[in-house]
Each structure stands twice: as structure tokens, then as C-alpha cells.
Amino acid sequence: MGLIKYEIAADQKLTKLASVPMKPRPPAGNEILVRIEASSLNFHDYLIATGVIATTPGRIPLADGVGVIEACGPQAQRFSVGDTVMGTFFPDWHRGDAYADGVAQMRGDHIDGFGASYVVMPEAGFTKAPATLDAVAAACLPCAGLTAWRSLFVEGSLRPGDSVVVQGTGGVSMFALQFARAAGARVIATTGSPEKADRLRALGAHGVVDRFDPEWGLAVRKLADGGADHLIEVSGGDLTQSLSSLRTGGRLCLVGVLSLESIAFAPQAMLHANRRISGITVGSREHQEAMIAAVERTGISPVIDTTFPLSSLREAFEYFGRRQHVGKIAISAT
Secondary structure (H helix, E strand, C coil): CCEEEEEECCCCCEEEEEEECCCCCCCCCCEEEEEEEEEECCHHHHHHHCCCCCCCCCECCCCCCEEEEEEECCCCCCCCCCCEEEECCCCCCCCCCCCCCCCCCCECCCECCCCECEEEEEHHHEEECCCCCCHHHHCCHHHHHHHHHHHHHHHCCCCCCCEEEEECCCHHHHHHHHHHHHCCCEEEEEECCHHHHHHHHHCCCCEEEECCCCCHHHHHHHHCCCCEEEEEECCCCECHHHHHCEEEEEEEEECCCCCCCCCECCHHHCCCCCCEEEECCCCCHHHHHHHHHHHHHHCCCCCEEEEEEHHHHHHHHHHHHCCCCCCEEEEECC
């Protein structure tokens, strides 16, 4: 079949190109040539692959990628041939707080991603992959894992004994559950599925509430002794119940809008109780390095629902679109 590369065609549809040249051009300057071993799917990737977010024709999709370096450019100094590396979501955001130029380009959207057998990219857009994980597991971390990590530990300053609300069973929520539990926090999850409720408890959730309950925020408050400290918001839309689930001074990290509905909430749900809303989009290379160190230290391994080969990427996105998965949908090279 030859090597594989996916592109977004002029009609914004996902197109697979097989039997592409055996290897891309040699790396120049500070670039590295990486043989991609694994990736994973995120909601942002899904919106691009289905044409909801338009991008430049010819764009290679997929924000997550892990692979082995096969060659280094003459000015590349961060890595060596044979290293297993992980791409960063924002290749230009290296450290510090978010800034305009650092978050201007996202993988698989404004610049090429990892939906290919090989890539040639600047080394600054990579970190080493966790030594404790194989490539498929590691490839689940860069977008979803780092979003959860930054929400809890960079913006949220999570402490042992805090309470955290996660929504559903997608990648960000599962990582937030795992990271929070490892840090000694109590986790309350929302779901509309009894089967998923059982799975969430098995994964360590201290309590589960029905997201279809019109007063689910009150149910969380009862479980969290007056209100949760943190909530990782992935659904968007009406935030009234999310805000009402928080204690006075609690923080809502808005990381996604799976509902595709406009954000709305009653001001009194935020103002009087001094609750805070933070907008979060993944994180920097420095944040990713800190997360990797924590993963290696704690032995955390991603919750993976299903793994598809790269040759079946279209089928993987179709499965993603049904929203029945628990954790990540991974993509392997073969």
C-alpha cells in the first residue's frame, strides 16, 4: 500500500493519499525527520475533518503525534536520532503565559499535523515522550491530557482534598479524573448513561450525577459539601448548572464547546458567589514537559477506548462522531 498521508481537500473533505514518496525531504536547519508511530483524535480534529472548521486545502490533519526521530537537521540540538518524541499542539508557544503569537498556530489547522507516516518539522515543536508509555498511549496526551493538566495545576492550582467536577467520558474529562485522583482530589462526574456511570466509578469517581437532571448543579453541591472547587467544562452552551455546582470562589475552566451552542449564563450565578471562568486551550511546551514528568512519576496511563490504524482514519472519525467512547480514540501507524 505504501506510506500514507491524509490531507484536507479543496472541498474541505478528508482525503487519503497512499503510496506517497518513501520519505519526505531531509531535515534542514533545526528540523527533525520523524517516523510517526501513533496519534489520537480530538474534537478539534473532528471539526476540521468534517469541514465545520475550514482550513487550507492540502493541510495534514491531527494535532497529536508521537514518533521516532530518523534524522536531524544540522542546527537541531534538542534531540538525537532514535529519540521518541511527542508533538506540541502550539508549536510556537514554548513557555510562560499564553500570548498572541504563541497561540496563533494550531497543529492540523493553521499548520500541518501528524496524519502521515513521516513529518519534517522544527524541533522546538516537540518534547520527549513519556518513558513509561508506548507510542499509542503517549499520543493520547498532547491535546486532551495537557488541557486537563493545565486546567487543574497551572490555572487551577489544585490541592489535595479539593473537589473537581468532570463532564462525560471524553479524553479531557478522563485525564482530569486521573490527574485529580493522583493529586488527592475528590472527583464528581456527570453523565447521562448508567453504563458510563459505572465505568466512571470504577475509574475512581467519588460520585456521579445525571447530566439530564435540570438541577444537576444542586446534586453536585450536595456531594461536594457545599460546592466543588473546580469544574472542567467541555460541553459549553448554558453554563448555569455548571456555575451553580461550584462553591463560593470556585473556578470553571472552559476548555471546549462540544454542544456547539453559544455560551450563556445568568450573571448572578457568577457574580455574587465570586466564581471565576478561565478560558483554556491546551498549553505550552513547558507545560507539556511538566505533565510528562508527572505521568512518569505517577504511572498514569491514558484510558483508551479503541485503536484504529492510520489507514482507517475515516472510520475512526465516524466512530468518534457517535460519541459513545470512554476516553481516547487512538491511531496507530499500522
